[in-house]
Amino acid sequence: MEQNKKIVLTGDRPTGRLHLGHYIGSLKQRVKMQNSGEFDEINILIADDQALTDNYDNPKKIRENIINLALDYLSVGLDPEKVNICVQSCLPALHSLTFYYTNLVTTARLSRNPTVKAEIKMRGFADEGLPLGFFSYPVSQAADITAFNANIVPVGDDQLPMIEQTREIVEKFNRIYGETLVMPEAVIPKNEAQRRLPGVDGKAKMSKSLGNCIYLSDDSKTVKNQINGKMFTDPMHLKISDPGHTEGNVVFTYLDAFCTNEHFAEYLPEYSNLEEMKEHYRRGGLGDGVCKKFLINILEEILSPIRSRRKKWESDIDTVYDILASGNIKARETTNTTLFKVKNAMKIDYFDYNRCT
Secondary structure (H helix, E strand, O other): OOOOOOEEEEEEOOOOOOEHHHHHHHHHHHHHHHHHOOOOEEEEEEOHHHHHOOOOOOHHHHHHHHHHHHHHHHHOOOOOOOOEEEEHHHOHHHHHHHHHHHOOOOHHHHHHOHHHHHHHHHHOHHHHOOOHHHHOHHHHHHHHHHHOOOOEEEOOHHHHHHHHHHHHHHHHHHHHHOOOOOOOEEEOOOOHHHHOOOOOOOOOOOOOOOOOOOEOOOOHHHHHHHHHHHOOOOOOOOOOOOOOOOOOOHHHHHHHHHOOHHHHHHHOOOOOOHHHHHHHHHHOOOOHHHHHHHHHHHHHHHHHHHHHHHHHHHOOHHHHHHHHHHHHHHHHHHHHHHHHHHHHHOOOOOOOHHHHO
């Protein structure tokens, strides 16, 4: 089913503090979208139910991180007047939709989902058995997307298989029961470095357990230590005069993701753009210390206002709770309406609307 409105759904699992990978991969884009005026609705879902699928034995962790996630959202500049922030477990319609959609997906198809396979391997579920809740994660995500009638879903590369799974569910539901659900489209960052920002040690992903993250809430000293002490450059670039490699060099990967020509005018006027800087590094004569200092200045410019906004919101935590409560009320109305439409299409709306929802 097509719709004229441009409705966005995005969100995160509340499993820990958000870091620069989250910022450049999704949060920055969300702020840009909210300020563009191009979208009719932007919904941001705190996916606490999905976080419980692999943290079921430690729900306290999820509870504590919900408010921290909300603080991260507000600190990067997301405006509750322009976006709707809500909590997954507060929207019962999502649970019902997930159940109905499970009948449209086979276990064989879920087993082939590349994202599910990667997560199973990473979390070691193959050794101890796979929780059903985790296995059906893509179905839950499909329920989230369709419940909000979202046709625009910003994601990273690793989430594309999830969106494809949702599209398959939408197609099958509409084919069997009639045109009811909106078909979503994935939107990914154009800049490859923004889509795949590695940890400071060059690992494929930032990870709390590896200690290779720069968090949005980190202070200046921590950011500086992470870059100067842990960030990899070119192991063959032993002397400043040595020719260096920029590909695979984590400092330049971060510069690809974060720096602009304006940053050079402000912090490194010897160059007019990143390509000039890279050329100098490749031919030799540019030290790693200069490159890291430049990156530190850029990240401080980005993170300083984020820290200030977070401090403001931390001093008014009751308002943060009010924002979530208000967002839940609005989201319940939307998701309940979708559930009613789904039950009506399936001819299982046995009683009137008010008694069914």
